[in-house]
Amino acid sequence: MFLKEKLFLIFATTASLLLASPAWPQLQIEIVDGVEGALPVAIVPFAFEDAPVQPETPMHEVIAADLQRSGLFAPIAVEDMIDRPSSPAEVRFGTWRLLKVDYVAIGRWVPGDDRLSGEIQYHLVAVHSGRTLWSRAISAAPGEIRLRAHQIADAIYEELTGTPGAFASRIAYVKVANIGTEQEQFELVVADSDGFNPQTIVRHSQPILSPSWAPDGRKLAYVSFATGRSNVVIQDIFTGQRETVSAERGINGAPAFSPDGRLLAMSLSRSGSPEIWVRNLDNGRMEQLTNHWSINTEPAWSRDGRFVYFTSDRAGRPQLYRVGRDGRGIERVTYEGQYNSRVSVDPYQGLLAMVHGGDANYRIAILDRESGRMRVLSPGRMDESPSFSPNGRMVLYATREGERGVLAAVSIDGRFRQRLVLSDGDVREPAWSPLMR
Amino acid sequence: MKPVLRIFYILVLAGLLSACASQTRDLPPEPQPEAQPPQQPSDPVEVDRLDPTNYTDSRNLPNPDSILSQREIYFEFDRADVRPEYLPLVRAHATYLKANSTARMELEGHADERGSREYNLGLGERRGNSVSDLLAAEGVSSRQVEVVSYGEERPVCRQSSETCWERNRRVEIVYTAR
Known part of the structure; x- marks a missing residue:
């Protein structure tokens, strides 16, 4: 914490001395629907x-x-x-x-x-x-x-x-510059929750996806194609130190830190089809939670760390499932709609946000498992990558405007929505950090 | 190396010279364009002798008359089964790989933008695997073929329309060694 503040201070002081007005491309926030x-x-x-x-x-x-x-x-x-x-x-x-x-x-x-x-x-x-x-x-x-x-x-x-605020938290997202050209560049960016102070923490000509915050807000796990194949990497945001934690044959994807930060769930296809695996970050031990010929991916931990939610098309189309931390008791979670994937777990109440849709319309929806009620929050058509704010009041997600990717946030009751527009480039794969105090 | 470019420079230079002249005078003689070099050294006799259905011959890999030059296999939405019209293509490449044991192939699996990115990574791999399985069924050694999925991260077309999505749902055959 001390080091972080010191670095921040050095960075911010230097920036304020050198730059009369910030020259970084920033997220601009427009309010779409008011309350x-x-x-x-x-x-x-x-x-x-x-x-x-x-x-x-x-x-x-x-x-x-x-x-x-x-x-x-x-x-x-x-x-x-x-x-x-x-x-x-x-x-x-x-x-x-x-x-x-x-x-x-x-x-x-x-x-x-x-x-x-x-x-x-x-x-x-x-x-x-x-x-x-x-x-x-x-x-x-x-x-x-x-x-x-x-x-x-x-x-x-x-x-x-009566609810903690989340303004002092941060967001991570992937920005693609010069999209579709020879100079295409993927950047993993970390910014304040209002889009200010964007800092590129890694940049590559090959795809970057699925950033996931460690619970201490210091590290990000993500998928890098820097070697030409998908690898899972953990990077310290403040020191830049990087560690490849999975480079197995096949897909190495969808990293998700457990709530205590000691385990990393991933989707690995080393056994043939993508399965949910858990890596113990202390000793490197691997455990396989699913064993099914279908696609099993996008793991997300329950708040207490006892369960892992994931996407599987074992019943034909992608739906959400849940498995115990020990690999037992697989149960199906979603039944409404032909396509449900990429779950985000609300850290406050335990609601589930997901990509919900089918054919040519994909929206963000929230499922309250207690009442069984599914509520569609976003207008579509190509909405993806939902991520709860750390206080559980908003869901940040990626959407498209024409051919361009932008970010949007919506309140969990669906009444208030805003668009976050980057001045240049295509923005996608948002991940909202935990609360940092 | 690029004669067209060289001629262009000469013409531009000539144009600049004439523009610089402030008084009326005889223009310098037009530079003679250099003779075009002969077309690619492709011996027409040899092309005639190359049988495009000989799938063991590496010269057919870039030959547009041969099915071996085709490298894309397209898929239905959220499906990974290879459609029957692509079977001749897959069999041709299988024949080539079996005849050329040092040849290596990468099968790049791709998906359209619909749905989530990590699921599409799985879908791209499943498509690559179905082509790989067909090659194996034809007797190709698994050491020669590798599948890599890019999911929806490397589209060839960027509009949100069915015509675009069709082109993005594909497996690309890439020879890493011939």
């Missing part, structure tokens, strides 16, 4: 007069954009604010009541012992009761401002919804 009844809040510009460096993007903008993207909040425009308090004593409740705002978030930079670092003191105030819900402080250096803003947005989200 009625979002909570009106005011994120007042944080007082930064005493800060050594002004942040590239003001903190209140990052926080307001996060909250707005969740679909649950409607931050008011800064121009509409009558005053700009930065401490609870300065909050005049009458003016905020006039603006029909329910909650006000305020904050300021307070210098520390050395000139560069300091802390951000921030407060959340309830307008109707006139109470300060909490007053907190978080250490900060100039390069950490965006991360701190996401963490404050997480705190506000959790206080007002």
